[in-house]
Amino acid sequence: MIPSALPLEGLRAVLAPSALRFHRALRNPEAAQAVCLERVLRSVRGSQQAERIAGFRHLRSTRDFQDAVPWVTPDALVPDLERIAAGASRVLTRESVLRFELSGGSSGASKRVPVTRGLLDEFQRALSPMLFEILHRRPSVRMGPSYWSISPLARKQERTAGGIPVGSADDSAYFSRTLRPLLSRIFAVPGDVGALPDVESCRYVTLWHLVACEDLTLISVWNPSFLSLLMAALERHGDRLAEDLRRGVCRPPTSGAGQDDAALRQVMSRMCFSPRPERASRLRDLLRSGGSARELWPRLSLLSMWTDAQAAHALPAACQRFPDVEVQGKGLLATEGVVTVPLFDAPAPVLAVRSHFYEFIDPEQPTLRPRLAHELEQGRTYGVLLTTSGGLLRYRLGDLVRVEGFRQATPCLRFVGRADAVCDLVGEKLSATRVGAVLDAILPEHFGGARPRFAMLAPEWAPTPSYVLFLETQAPLARLSAAAEAVERAFCEGHHYRYARELGQLGAVRAVRVVEGVRHYESRCVALGQRAGDIKPVDLHRLPGWSDHFSGAAA
Structure with missing residues (x-):
């Protein structure tokens, strides 16, 4: 065995x-x-x-x-x-x-x-059957380590004024003490990675451990876009990773901030890295051939991630890097509690x-x-x-x-x-479910039968209150404008939105082209206090300021 x-x-x-x-x-x-x-x-x-x-x-x-x-x-x-x-x-x-x-x-x-x-006992009553289902119904998963993205990336451990810790100590924190020693032996990536001070260094060290693990059988993440961004970092840092694997060192990119660099060195000192020349060679071969990430892990048999609602739009980009690997949709699990668990x-x-x-x-x-x-x-x-x-x-x-x-x-x-995702600048009461339905219906008509890789609507207050449709696409600007006009017409079918437009309180929807939308979306969400490991894609983001963020990112 x-x-x-x-x-x-x-x-x-x-x-x-x-x-x-x-x-x-x-x-x-x-x-x-x-x-x-x-x-x-x-x-x-x-x-x-x-x-x-x-x-x-x-x-x-x-x-x-x-x-x-x-x-x-x-x-x-x-x-x-x-x-x-x-x-x-x-x-x-x-x-x-x-x-x-x-x-x-x-x-x-x-x-x-x-x-x-x-x-925690109530979480255990849901997580144990879920994990048993995978191990029992998919025997191939039992033949090697797994990657579970449970902890947030770049988490900072804190305590409240009353001394209560904020955040989990490691990735197995939701499981019982009985299970944690077993889980620590099957995780391909050590929990300490989540304590690194910034997202890019977290991704780099995660990739070092994943590439080093040739018998990986399962990848479990929350959002498909998280997996796409992780694989994009593999392409971005591939040569450096290959050299580090060959030498048995790990040199994550640093932010240049003295405090962060000190924290990075402290966390890295708790991890061990040994030379993996055969894996370095395999990674270099993949980078030269332009093959799929799937080739790094021949035993990989299951991807577990969100597949419903807005996450469905990010699913194809993640799956194309892992052809012929089964995908299991996750259940609905919130920080507050578990609602559903997946059964095959x-x-x-x-x-x-x-x-x-x-x-x-x-x-x-x-x-x-x-x-x-x-x-x-x-x-x-x-x-x-x-x-x-x-x-x-x-x-x-x-x-x-x-x-x-x-x-x-x-x-x-x-x-x-979400039932509570409603944007209301001047009384238009635009809901995320309505926005999602409109974008799903209209965008494929204007962009070759599929939604652009990144598509999000967000409000802006200046020069007049209105909504901006951010799109990552190489289509001509005229097609972006046509899509925005079609979205505007659909919104005007709603009484409150149409009335706000008729009164002149609300400007028309306009479209803006963005570059690397998913990555720059994530960077602002992290700056807003969210956790990189569980950032969700949204059709409607209720906060303004995205025009400045995307234009600054492009610059």
Whole structure:
């Protein structure tokens, strides 16, 4: 047996009982969800949050819970999170907060999410069946190491004023202590890479370890564009990487800032690099031939990444570098909790029915009582409310999911977009779902049957409030202008947008050509406080300032 397969066989055995309990729970989601709600209520009992809810100690049924506890949004939790960060205890739950994780922050800076032992146990109830599914159903993955992009790149470890850590210590932080030693033996890239001070050095060191790993079997990232950017860095730094592999050193590009360079040297001192002349030669051959990255890893058998909503537009660019490698779409996993996990034979990722307590809002009738997991209807779209042992009660996640079918009696849910992504400069109320539908319908008509590699709409305040359509394409400017005019006509079908245009409050959509749109989009998102490892592509970005950013990047 290949040495790498030994810990993976052991890992599969450890995961099997949790996977069995998960599959049994799929038969009766109502009963499984009742257990989840009872567990959460126990964790919250005795906290400051419980004291604010009238009759909390008497809550027994799901209906009692829905009647007594209002929905909350991230902003509503800020005062409680500030008290926790300052050192207060028993604020949202009785349990201590182990650390804060930072949410993805799709349109700006990230928000802190408190992590407790109970919340980690709930993550484990979803992640263990997911990982078992891969190892059990795809035996080839058990024959070598894997690359899991879990941690954010270039994370900076911090502590709050009350001494609570911010961010995970390593890539296995969401798994149990039992599993971490096994996982550390199958990760192709050490967790320390995420502590490097800037994105480019993180990518370079990641690539050193990946190229050195000739028996890589699995690549798991969140966004397909993340994988495309990683492979673009391989092309950009290929010659330097080959020389470093030959010599057994690693010289990531530096920012030139003294503080960052010192941090880089400190992190690098914890890693070992040995000469890999055969891999250096293989990389040079690939660079000369212009072949696909797939040739570096002949045993690579599975790519795991987002495939739904906006991520679908970035999927072809990532997959073309890895021909004939199977792609598995990820489920819906937020920093706050897990919603769905992927199963190979299911019509869509399956509700993580043993993890948290879920409710589902009908967007067309939001005042009605939210439905429960066993009440969902096939073909319908819902917004997600999340209740977790981390202290989030009826937390509006902002994600929309569509029921694609059922695995036994449990719904299979496909992520279709964000419910709260609405831009409103002067009353036009332009939603991300509307923008995505318009771009999907119009852009292929103007650009040879496909959307440009990068396409994003964003607002600008000057010289007059309006929207700019940023496109990465070599098409003539006349075609860009025609596309912008078609998008404008489609938006004007909406009452609020058309009225704002008629009043002269809003200017017409205009198109701007960009170069390396994905890379420059990522650089600004990082500057805004997001994490490179989980930056999401968007059809509509609600923050202005992108014209200046792209023009500066081009300069």
